[in-house]
Amino acid sequence: MTDRTAETPAVPSPPLKERLLARLPYWTVPLLALAGLAAIADLSTWTTLTLAGLAMGMLIFIMASGLTLVFGLMDVLNFGHGAFISIGAFVGASVLLALGGWTASSSLALNLAAVCLAIAAAMAATGLLGWFFERVIVKPVYGAHLKQILVTMGGLIVAEQLIHLIWGPNQIPLPRPEALKGSWVIGEVVVERYRLLAVAVGAAIFLGLRWALVRTKLGLLIRAGVENGEMVEALGYRIQRLFVLVFVAGSALAGLGGVMWGLYDEIITAQMGLNILILVFIVVIIGGLGSVEGCFLGALLVGLMANYTGFLAPKVALGSNILLMVAILMWRPRGLLPAGKG
Amino acid sequence: MLKALLSEDYPRSRLLTALLVVIVAGLALAPFVFPGIRPLNTAATICVFIVLVASYDLLLGYTGIVSFAHTLFYGIGAYGVALALDAWPASWGAVALGTALGLALAMAIALLIGLFALRVQAIFFAMVTLAVASACLILASQLSGLTGGEDGLTYRVPHLLSPAFRLVDGKVLGVRLDGRIVSYYLLFLAAGALVLAMLRIVNSPFGRVLQAIRENPFRAEALGYRTAVYRTAATVAAAAAAALAGALMALWQKYTGPDTTLSLSIMIDILLMVVIGGMGTIYGAVVGATVFVLAKNYLQLLMAAAAGATAGLPLLPQLVSPDRWLLWLGILFVLSVYFFPSGIVGRLRGRGGEGGAPRG
Numbered sequence: 001m002t003d004r005t006a007e008t009p010a011v012p013s014p015p016l017k018e019r020l021l022a023r024l025p026y027w028t029v030p031l032l033a034l035a036g037l038a039a040i041a042d043l044s045t046w047t048t049l050t051l052a053g054l055a056m057g058m059l060i061f062i063m064a065s066g067l068t069l070v071f072g073l074m075d076v077l078n079f080g081h082g083a084f085i086s087i088g089a090f091v092g093a094s095v096l097l098a099l100g101g102w103t104a105s106s107s108l109a110l111n112l113a114a115v116c117l118a119i120a121a122a123m124a125a126t127g128l129l130g131w132f133f134e135r136v137i138v139k140p141v142y143g144a145h146l147k148q149i150l151v152t153m154g155g156l157i158v159a160e161q162l163i164h165l166i167w168g169p170n171q172i173p174l175p176r177p178e179a180l181k182g183s184w185v186i187g188e189v190v191v192e193r194y195r196l197l198a199v200a201v202g203a204a205i206f207l208g209l210r211w212a213l214v215r216t217k218l219g220l221l222i223r224a225g226v227e228n229g230e231m232v233e234a235l236g237y238r239i240q241r242l243f244v245l246v247f248v249a250g251s252a253l254a255g256l257g258g259v260m261w262g263l264y265d266e267i268i269t270a271q272m273g274l275n276i277l278i279l280v281f282i283v284v285i286i287g288g289l290g291s292v293e294g295c296f297l298g299a300l301l302v303g304l305m306a307n308y309t310g311f312l313a314p315k316v317a318l319g320s321n322i323l324l325m326v327a328i329l330m331w332r333p334r335g336l337l338p339a340g341k342g
Numbered sequence: 343m344l345k346a347l348l349s350e351d352y353p354r355s356r357l358l359t360a361l362l363v364v365i366v367a368g369l370a371l372a373p374f375v376f377p378g379i380r381p382l383n384t385a386a387t388i389c390v391f392i393v394l395v396a397s398y399d400l401l402l403g404y405t406g407i408v409s410f411a412h413t414l415f416y417g418i419g420a421y422g423v424a425l426a427l428d429a430w431p432a433s434w435g436a437v438a439l440g441t442a443l444g445l446a447l448a449m450a451i452a453l454l455i456g457l458f459a460l461r462v463q464a465i466f467f468a469m470v471t472l473a474v475a476s477a478c479l480i481l482a483s484q485l486s487g488l489t490g491g492e493d494g495l496t497y498r499v500p501h502l503l504s505p506a507f508r509l510v511d512g513k514v515l516g517v518r519l520d521g522r523i524v525s526y527y528l529l530f531l532a533a534g535a536l537v538l539a540m541l542r543i544v545n546s547p548f549g550r551v552l553q554a555i556r557e558n559p560f561r562a563e564a565l566g567y568r569t570a571v572y573r574t575a576a577t578v579a580a581a582a583a584a585a586l587a588g589a590l591m592a593l594w595q596k597y598t599g600p601d602t603t604l605s606l607s608i609m610i611d612i613l614l615m616v617v618i619g620g621m622g623t624i625y626g627a628v629v630g631a632t633v634f635v636l637a638k639n640y641l642q643l644l645m646a647a648a649a650g651a652t653a654g655l656p657l658l659p660q661l662v663s664p665d666r667w668l669l670w671l672g673i674l675f676v677l678s679v680y681f682f683p684s685g686i687v688g689r690l691r692g693r694g695g696e697g698g699a700p701r702g
Contacts, residue, residue, distance in 0.1 A: 077465055140680060147679055149408050149468055150617060154676035157610060161669035165660055274606065278476045281469040289465075315484045322477045325470070326458070 025336040029300045036308040044188035049307045055195035057303025058202020059264060063257030063276060064283045064295050065209060066250025072226040072290025073246050074142065079152040080133055081254050081280065082273030083159030084126040088255025089262035089272060090167050091125040092118040093174045096263075103177040111177035115197075115263070122255040130251025134244055156274065163270040171269040174262050198260060205253070206296050213292060222246060226290055282321050286328045288335025297336055301328075347538055349545040353625055358690040362625060365632050369530060373523050374515050380639075386526055388635045389533040390591045395615045396540050396627035397583035402613075403621035404544050405576045406556035410609055411455060411471035414478050415448040415581040417603035419588025421482070421489060422447065424598035427497040428490075434500055441589045445582055452581030456574030479604040494599020503528070503593065529590050536583055541624045543579060552576050553622075611638075614675050620685025629686050634671070641667050 033050055040046045067081045095118040096103055102114040137155050141147040175181075176194055183192040213219035225232045225242055233239045261276060262268040283302050287294030302321050309320040328336060353359040368375065372385035394416055401407045422444020423437060430436040459470040483492050499521075501507055507521035517523070543549055554562040555569050563569050592598045602608075611634065619630020642664035652658045660666070682689050 077468065137676070145465055146402075146406060146408060147683070150613070150679045151676055153610070153613065154672055154679060157614075157672035158669060158676065161666055161672060165666060165669065169665060275476075278473050282473050285466060285469055319477050319481065322473055325473065329458075 025294070025297060025332075028336065029297060029304070032301055032304050032308075036304060039308065039312060045311070047189045048191070049311055050304065051189075051191055051199075052195060053304035053307035054300060055192075055198040055202075055303070056264075056306060057300035058199050058206075059257060059260050060276075060279055060283050060302060061202055061296050061299035062205050062260060063254050064280045064287075064299055065205065065292055066253040067280055068284045068287065068290055068292060068295045069222070069246050070250045071284070073222060073229070074138075074243050075145075076138055076142070076148050077145065077152070078138070078250075079149060079277065080137070080155040080159065081152075081250070082277035083156045084130060084251045084254035084273070085258040085261070085276055086163055086268075086270055086273035087129060087159060088122040088126045088258030089174075089268045090163055090172070090258075090270075091255070092122040092259030093172055093262055093268055094167075095121045096174065096177075097172075103175070106178045108179040111179040114177060115180075115259075119256055119259050122259045123252040126255030126258070127248045127252035130248045130254075131244065133251065134247040138247070160270045160273070167270075169270075171267055173267050175266060176263050180263075194263065198264065201256075201260060205256075206292075209292055218242075218245075279321070282325050286325055286335055288332075288338030291335070291337045294335055294337030298328075349538075349542045351541055351545045351624075353691075355691045358625065358629075358687060361690070362628060365628060366534075373526055374517055377517055382522065382526060384635060384639050386529050386594050388632050389529050390587050390594070391612075391615065391631040391635055392628050393533045393536045393587040393590070394584055395612055395619065395631045396537055396624050397580045397587065398612050399616050399621060399624060399627045400540060400544065400552075400576060400580045400583070402616055403623065403626070404549060404556060405552045405573060407573060407577065408468040409471045409577070409580075410468060410606075411475040412580070412584055412612060413604050413606070413609045414471075414475045415452060415584035416588040416591075416608070417478070417482065417600075418448040418451070419444040419585030420592040420598045420603045421495075421588075422585070423589045423592035424495045424497060425488070427499065427592075428495050432498040432500050437500065437589075437593065441586070444589060445585045448581045448585035449578050452578045453574065456577040457570075475604070475609065476606065479600055479606070482600045482604055490599070492600060494597060494602070496597050499525070499593055499596055525594060529594055532586070532590055536586060537624060537628065540583060544624060548572070548575070556622075614671055616685075617675055617683075618671075618678055618685055620687030620689075621683070623685075623687045626685050626687040633686070637667065637671065641670075 036050065037043075037046050040049065063081070063085055066084075067078060070076055070078055070081075096114060099114040099117065102110045105111070133155060137151055138148065141151055180194045180197060183190050185191075211219075213223055221232060221237055221242060225239055229239050232242075257276075258273070261272070265272075279302060283298040284295055285298075286301060287296070287298030301324060305320050305324050309316060313320075332338075353362055369385055369389060373382055376382070376385070394412070398409075398412050401409050401412070419441070422442075423440040426436040426440025426443070455471065455474065459467045482489050485491070486493075489495065498504070502521060503525035504521045507524065509519035509524060513519075544552070551562065551567050551572050554565070554567070555572055559569050562572075588603060591603070595602065615630035615634045616627065617630075618633065619628070620626025645662050645667060646664045648662040649659045649664065652662065661669075678685060684692070
C-alpha cells in the first residue's frame with residue numbers, strides 16, 4: 001500500500017490573470033472612485049464627494065452588518081431590522097436632548113461623552129428588543145422564509161406604531177453636538193466634522209467585527225455556523241445560543257447605526273427605519289448575503305454612487321443604486337463575496 | 343351557471359357563504375342602502391382593493407412569492423389613465439388608450455422583474471422588488487413635469503361618469519342617479535369580472551401548477567414544469583390585474599398622486615389584507631379587503647369613542663386613540679400569521695369541516 005498523500009503534487013498557483021479576477025470584487029471600490037473622478041473632472045469636488053460617500057457608506061455598513069450576519073447564520077431575513085434602526089435613533093435622540101447642556105457646550109470631550117451615552121443607551125435598548133424579538137417573534141418561524149418575511153414585517157409595523165405612541169406622531173429635529181457641527185476647509189476640499197466621526201466609527205466597527213470573526217473562537221463558531229449550522233450542532237455546540245447572541249449583536253448595531261444616521265440627517269422620523277432598510281437591502285444584496293466583507297464593499301459602493309450621482313444627476317440618485325445592484329447581480333448573481341452556504 | 347361563474351371553487355362553508363353574500367349584496371346595493379358620499383367612497387375603495395388584494399394573493403398565496411412591487415403596477419395602471427386624461431380631452435378613447443398603455447407597461451416591467459429577479463435566490467425577490475418599488479415612488483415624485491410630482495394629477499373624466507350627468511330625471515328610491523352612481527357600478531362590475539377571472543385562473547391547470555410550486559418547487563421542477571416560467575407568468579398576470587385595479591381607482595377618484603397609488607404604506611395595507619383575509623383563497627381577498635377598509639374607515643370612529651370614554655386613565659387613551667388603529671391591525675397580523683395562517687377564510691372553512699385550506 002503506497003502512501004498516496006505523498007504523491008499528490010502541490011497545487012500549482014493559478015496564472016496571474018485568474019488571481020487578479022478573483023480579487024476583482026475588492027477593486028470595485030477604487031474603480032468606482034476612479035470612474036467618479038473621470039466623470040466629475042474636478043479634483044477638489046471629487047475629494048469632497050468621495051469623503052462624503054465613504055462616510056455614508058460606513059453608516060450604512062454599521063446597519064447592514066447586523067442584517068447580513070443574521071441572515072448568514074440563521075437564514076432569517078429580518079425586516080424588523082428597520083424597526084431597530086428607528087428605535088435606536090429615538091432612544092439616542094431622547095438621551096441627547098436630555099443632555100442638552102453637554103451637547104450645547106463647545107467642548108469636544110463633553111460632546112463625545114453625550115454621543116457615547118446616547119449610543120450606549122440606544123444599543124442597550126435595541127439589543128434588549130432584539131433579544132425579545134428573537135425569542136418571541138422569530139424563533140417559532142425558523143426555516144419558513146415566507147412566514148419570516150411576513151412576521152418580521154408585522155413586527156416592523158407594530159414597532160413603528162409604538163414609536164408614534166411613545167414619542168408622538170411628529171418628526172423630531174436632532175441637532176448635532178456643538179463641536180461636531182460645521183466643517184474644515186483644507187484648500188478647496190470641504191470635510192464635514194461629523195462625517196469624519198462616522199468614518200472612524202464605521203472603520204472601528206468593521207475592524208472589530210473582522211477581528212471578532214477571524215481571531216476569536218466565538219467568531220470561528222459563527223463562521224462555521226454560516227457555512228454549515230448542522231455540523232456545528234453535531235460537534236456539540238449549542239447553535240441556538242449563537243443565534244441569540246448574533247441577533248442581539250446585530251440589533252445593537254442597528255441601534256448604533258440609527259443614532260449615527262439620525263445625527264447625520266439631523267432629523268428622525270418613525271419611518272426612517274423602513275426607508276434606510278431599502279438601502280441596507282441593496283447593500284446586502286450587492287455584497288452577497290451573509291458576508292461581512294462583501295457588505296462593507298457594497299456599503300462603500302452605494303455610498304460613493306449615491307454621492308457621485310447626487311452631484312452629477314440628482315434626479316436619478318436612488319435609481320443609480322438599483323442600477324448598481326442590477327449590474328453587480330448580472331456579473332455575480334450571488335453578490336460580490338457570497339458567504340458559503342452548505 | 344353558478345358552477346361556471348365560480349369555476350367550481352365554492353366557499354365550502356355556510357358561514358363564509360353567508361359572509362360573501364352579505365358583502366356582495368352590500369356592495370351591489372351600496373348607493374341605495376347607504377346613501378351619502380362617504381359610504382359610497384368606502385364601497386368603491388373596497389371594490390378596487392378586492393381586485394388588488396386578489397391579484398396579490400395570486401402571487402403570495404398561490405405561488406408563494408413575496409413581492410413588494412405590487413403597488414408599482416397599481417400605480418402604473420392609475421398613472422396610465424391619469425396621464426391620458428390629463429393630456430387629452432376626457433373621452434372614452436383616452437381612457438381606453440391610457441388603460442392599455444398602463445397595462446402593457448405594467449406587464450412589461452413585471453416580465454423584466456420576473457425574468458431577472460426570479461432566477462436568483464427566491465429571498466432576493468422580496469428585497470429587489472422593495473428596492474425597485476421605492477425607486478419608482480421617488481421617480482414619480484421627481485418627474486414633476488410628467489406626473490405632477492408630489493401634488494399628483496387632477497383631471498376630468500368622461501361626461502357619463504361626471505357628477506353633472508343625470509341618467510334619469512328625478513330620484514329612484516330616493517337617490518339621484520348621477521354620474522357617480524354610474525361610475526360606481528362600472529367599478530363594481532369590472533371588479534366582479536376581474537375577481538371571477540382570477541378565480542378562473544387559480545382553478546385552471548395553470549393555477550394548480552402555481553400551487554405545486556408553492557408547496558414544493560423542487561418537486562414541481564422534477565415533474566417537468568419550468569418553475570421560473572410559471573412564476574414569471576404569475577407575476578405578469580398579477581401585475582395586469584393590479585394595473586386594471588389602478589385604472590379603475592384613477593377613474594373613480596379623478597385624482598392620482600404618489601401617496602394614493604405608489605406608497606409603501608399601501609403595500610403594507612395589501613399585505614395585511616391578504617394575510618388577515620386568508621392566503622391562497624381568492625375569497626380571502628374579498629373578506630380581507632372588506633374588513634380592512636371598513637376597519638380603516640370606521641374602526642377609527644369606534645376608537646375615538648373608546649379614547650373619549652377612557653380619557654381619565656393613564657396610557658389607555660393613547661393606546662386606543664384613532665391614530666393608532668394600525669397598531670392593532672399589526673398585532674392582529676402577527677398573531678394571524680402564527681395562529682391562523684389561513685386567515686379568516688381558513689378559520690371559517692375549518693369550522694365548516696369540509697376540505698382543508700392550503701398551507702401558507
